């Protein structure tokens with residue numbers, strides 16, 4: 214695991230964009246294509262805007278989400294909406310985006326169709342996975358105390374799992390822990406002093422199910438690269 218602390222939020226966003234682009238470029242060079250798994254929330258918006266202008270053969274890049282709220286893709290709280298509005302523009306408009314939302318009424322009914330859509334992503338293991346973290350220690354939509362957490366971290370035949378958080382609004386779809394860890398590079402992007410404290414607590418001993426980010430901090434499969442900066 215590595216930790217990088219930046220003086221400003223912009224420095225972090227620029228550094229992370231450079232690092233992600235480097236991994237995607239190597240993947241394209243070595244395997245002819247690349248895959249990128251993104252998180253939503255407020256923290257990565259600027260990163261997406263920077264990435265949208267990065268020089269990369271975006272037509273060879275497949276993008277999906279670590280999780281999304283089960284709302285229409287044009288809803289203001291949809292992670293798909295965030296990606297559409299901030300990343301899939303300019304140079305990055307040639308990328309192939311596969312969202313998690315389906316027309317089903319809820320993520321449980323939508324799980325099979327979502328699983329099928331994700332089979333189309335052209336490069337697995339994922340080349341880059343970007344995680345965020347909530348104030349309750351959730352990451353992706355692996356929420357503490359959610360009934361579905363056990364299934365989502367143990368994995369099954371499905372790559373995704375419907376979740377009803379007890380600590381946040383909206384039903385969600387999340388990629389499962391084994392699928393998220395099936396990545397060549399894994400980044401955790403967090404901003405603000407409050408999140409730094411949550412992260413410090415997560416690094417201490419304690420139940421993983423209480424702070425699911427611990428599954429990623431403690432695993433040995435792929436080094437977790439932590440990027441932190443003030444909110445600005």
Ligand SMILES: O=C1O[C@H](COP(=O)(O)O)[C@@H](O)[C@H](O)[C@H]1O
Pocket residue numbers: 252253254255256257279280281282292344345346347348352353354381
């Ligand atoms: O609910 C979510 O929140 C987390 C963190 O969001 P932020 O606003 O604190 O940056 C995010 O990682 C996750 O993808 C999203 O669904």
